């Protein structure tokens with residue numbers, strides 16, 4: 001199905017429920033709010049957003065990002081369900097059961113590992129899902145006003161690490177340029193995302209970076225965040241977003257790994273590569289996935305075992 005077909009399909013429905021992924025980031029939230037702002041330009045159209053967790057606090061400074069519903073808050077029936085930036089059933093988390101309840105499900109995403117779990121699927125390998133949603137809104141014939149433009153730029157900025165990752169293409173910059181022209185503020189978004197962290201996050205960051213470990217002659221760097229660390233610094237799990245950029249920035253490091261203890265003996269693994277290792281393959285071998293240079297998965301077990309498993313999987317992919 002083409003993106004235009006998605007727009008034609010979407011136009012049929014007057015009430016739409018938009019799904020964000022587990023541990024929401026700027027791209028899934030930006031995509032969802034852009035589509036909501038665009039759809040609701042037409043009288044009588046209702047677009048609500050559901051997410052397994054509430055919107056993290058750092059987005060509160062951005063007035064175009066509002067509140068989202070938890071799956072348990074959803075009581076109404078919608079004519080269509082659409083997931084944005086969700087590569088797999090697993091990424092929908094606690095919303096998955098709700099997602100599949102509708103006859104009409106749409107999946108719009110930019111992850112190469114996307115599992116095509118919906119009735120209608122559109123996947124394009126772009127730097128951010130927001131780039132795709134920009135195209136979708138144009139096909140819908142809706143105005144890219146201030147709030148739409150800002151929401152979309154949020155996803156572009158966060159998924160490209162402020163235009164520094166190697167997923168940035170001419171199209172990414174073209175999109176960003178058009179969004180700025182239409183009223184998006186790059187400065188406001190970048191400041192809120194990268195230059196205004198909580199003191200709790202700063203303290204947790206210092207602690208985690210202090211515990212960095214190197215393997216394979218310095219080619220692999222691992223950082224670990226334990227449940228006790230969150231308690232010690234009164235920090236929350238969503239605050240670790242971006243931690244992994246530091247180990248990857250070290251000379252000689254080819255793969256950076258973050259192990260975050262989310263529950264007892266359960267670790268959320270994030271992987272970043274400079275190019276020599278396809279970390280999508282590494283993550284896929286544990287049931288996860290993502291992109292060639294940025295991927296993730298969940299592994300159950302004791303810390304040392306989990307660490308050894310992931311090290312072995314990376315080593316054989318060198």
Ligand SMILES: [Mn+2]
Pocket residue numbers: 027028085110128129159
């Ligand atoms: Mn994304």
